[in-house]
Amino acid sequence: MTRAHREQNRKSWNEATRAHNSHKGDQAAFLQRKGTTTLFPEERALLGPVKGKSLLHLQCNSGQDSLSLVKLGARVTGVDISDEAVRFATQLSADAGLPATFVRRDVIDYLARPKQKFDVVFASYGVVGWLDALAPWARGIARALQPGGAFVYVDFHPAAWVFDEKGQPAYPYRSAGKVVDTVGVGDYVAKSGPGLVPWGFESGVRAFTNPHQTAQFAWGLSDILQSLLDAGLVLERFDEYPYANGCAIFGEMTMDAKRRFHLAPHYPQVPLMFGLRARHP
Numbered sequence: 001m002t003r004a005h006r007e008q009n010r011k012s013w014n015e016a017t018r019a020h021n022s023h024k025g026d027q028a029a030f031l032q033r034k035g036t037t038t039l040f041p042e043e044r045a046l047l048g049p050v051k052g053k054s055l056l057h058l059q060c061n062s063g064q065d066s067l068s069l070v071k072l073g074a075r076v077t078g079v080d081i082s083d084e085a086v087r088f089a090t091q092l093s094a095d096a097g098l099p100a101t102f103v104r105r106d107v108i109d110y111l112a113r114p115k116q117k118f119d120v121v122f123a124s125y126g127v128v129g130w131l132d133a134l135a136p137w138a139r140g141i142a143r144a145l146q147p148g149g150a151f152v153y154v155d156f157h158p159a160a161w162v163f164d165e166k167g168q169p170a171y172p173y174r175s176a177g178k179v180v181d182t183v184g185v186g187d188y189v190a191k192s193g194p195g196l197v198p199w200g201f202e203s204g205v206r207a208f209t210n211p212h213q214t215a216q217f218a219w220g221l222s223d224i225l226q227s228l229l230d231a232g233l234v235l236e237r238f239d240e241y242p243y244a245n246g247c248a249i250f251g252e253m254t255m256d257a258k259r260r261f262h263l264a265p266h267y268p269q270v271p272l273m274f275g276l277r278a279r280h281p
């Protein structure tokens with residue numbers, strides 16, 4: 001990944017993260033309450049019990065999921081390239097009284113020389129689309145895992161990213177490391193409302209426009225799976241889901257009681273998420 005791409009994405013995420021958190025109210029109070037979590041059942045099921053485990057959370061953004069994992073008893077290190085996300089996560093950890101370590105670093109740089117080995121590496125909801133190469137990512141994940149440790153990954157489905165907001169074909173399924181979109185990170189939290197902020201959405205920043213463009217990449221399922229297999233990980237579980245957790249990724253979607261967003265019937269009915277668990281032998 002070129003330095004220029006990383007810089008663009010860092011700036012764009014800094015700007016968007018401020019807007020996203022402006023809608024989320026008192027997150028420390030939410031996290032302090034007994035039994036609350038920002039995790040969805042799909043990643044909970046793939047992760048299994050995390051109590052007492054060391055866990056590396058890649059591209060952790062503002063740390064809400066990282067701290068939800070701390071509540072479940074994991075010892076968490078979160079890594080993200082965004083200064084604003086890591087600043088916010090560090091403050092949220094202190095305010096909520098949930099200790100975790102947050103590192104501002106490019107994920108590929110971090111994984112080239114991880115400081116320790118982990119029982120679990122976790123990433124979710126908006127991950128590989130920011131990376132221009134998967135081999136160093138997957139090899140780094142294997143490097144960061146203890147023998148017998150697991151990588152758990154849940155993300156929006158590559159088949160869904162072929163379409164634009166109106167459900168029209170607009171992007172390649174895979175781009176072999178070439179940039180497919182440069183649009184700045186948008187305010188998907190505002191679009192998703194209670195889907196992402198079930199404890200009380202606030203209007204916060206209105207009509208957000210991001211002044212910083214991004215560099216985004218398209219990876220197919222085979223790119224993702226083969227990179228993990230090439231890195232020596234053993235695929236243990238793979239699922240596809242016909243809904244998107246928390247996030248209205250297309251223009252017209254309806255949310256159900258489990259905060260799953262569904263496509264309107266006139267959209268192509270492609271899977272909207274996938275999840276996997278791969279183990280270090």
Ligand SMILES: C[S@@+](CC[C@H](N)C(=O)[O-])C[C@H]1O[C@@H](n2cnc3c(N)ncnc32)[C@H](O)[C@@H]1O
Pocket residue numbers: 006009010013059060061062063064065066079080081082085105106107108123124125126127130131
């Ligand atoms: C959609 S968010 C992921 C959401 C996250 N799983 C959560 O718990 O909120 C994508 C994140 O990837 C981060 N990111 C993008 N490129 C990165 C890179 N090269 N290294 C580390 N983090 C990166 C962004 O700063 C952003 O926080």
